[in-house]
Amino acid sequence: MLLKIAALLSPADLKQARDLLDQADWQDGRLTAGAQAAQVKNNQQLPVGSESARALQTLLLKALEGHATFFSAALPKRLLPPMFNRYAGEANTYGKHIDQAIRYVPGTGQRVRTDISCTVFLSEPEEYEGGELVIADTYGEQRVKLAAGDAVLYPGTSVHRVEPVTRGARLASFFWIESMVRSDEQRRLLFEMDQALMQLRGEHGESDAAVQLTGTYHNLLRMWADT
Ligand SMILES: O=C(O)CCC(=O)C(=O)O
Ligand SMILES: [Fe+2]
Numbered sequence: 532m533l534l535k536i537a538a539l540l541s542p543a544d545l546k547q548a549r550d551l552l553d554q555a556d557w558q559d560g561r562l563t564a565g566a567q568a569a570q571v572k573n574n575q576q577l578p579v580g581s582e583s584a585r586a587l588q589t590l591l592l593k594a595l596e597g598h599a600t601f602f603s604a605a606l607p608k609r610l611l612p613p614m615f616n617r618y619a620g621e622a623n624t625y626g627k628h629i630d631q632a633i634r635y636v637p638g639t640g641q642r643v644r645t646d647i648s649c650t651v652f653l654s655e656p657e658e659y660e661g662g663e664l665v666i667a668d669t670y671g672e673q674r675v676k677l678a679a680g681d682a683v684l685y686p687g688t689s690v691h692r693v694e695p696v697t698r699g700a701r702l703a704s705f706f707w708i709e710s711m712v713r714s715d716e717q718r719r720l721l722f723e724m725d726q727a728l729m730q731l732r733g734e735h736g737e738s739d740a741a742v743q744l745t746g747t748y749h750n751l752l753r754m755w756a757d758t
Pocket of ligand 1: 691
């Protein structure tokens with residue numbers, strides 16, 4: 532499932548993130564890429580563990596924690612600490628690749644299976660030319676370029692790339708999620724059911740049928756989740 536989440540970051544969060552990014556030092560993005568990805572990766576990243584990266588991580592994680600749509604779609608079990616990248620000038624693209632299935636949390640060595648990939652856009656679309664995140668989907672390619680503060684979630688199994696940025700700079704946060712529900716198909720069913728239930732309650736209030744369906748949602752989650 533490819534899902535766009537509008538305004539994951541509030542305007543205040545976004546302003547703070549941009550201030551931190553303005554003062555940050557960048558390094559070659561290839562340092563954290565696997566062998567195949569390193570051949571096509573040409574961008575910059577904040578050094579993992581740097582002061583600015585840590586402050587930005589705290590900000591991002593706080594926004595994610597309280598976000599109902601993010602939780603309902605991702606059903607997160609573990610998160611890799613969010614990372615931050617920049618595409619501009621000579622370092623302006625990331626060619627076709629697939630993300631590594633298993634990544635290690637820096638410092639702890641804990642393994643995380645990358646069920647879901649997430650990009651949070653931190654530049655407005657008008658600030659740069661190009662830079663679309665192009666994701667291969669069951670129904671063809673999706674070209675994603677969102678407002679600053681918006682996010683996209685997509686299955687870790689998808690081949691994707693970032694088009695060259697030919698003007699300005701594209702700033703983003705990217706990270707991976709291991710979900711309690713490993714299957715993308717099952718996660719999608721649960722998300723659709725949860726959204727439909729909220730709509731049902733919003734339109735018709737509480738009812739025996741809504742209670743029963745909520746029970747069914749939780750019983751499916753109990754059957755499929757691995758906590
Ligand atoms: O910059 C992005 O939107 C995606 C980055 C990416 O695909 C990666 O770092 O693996
Ligand atoms: Fe990627």
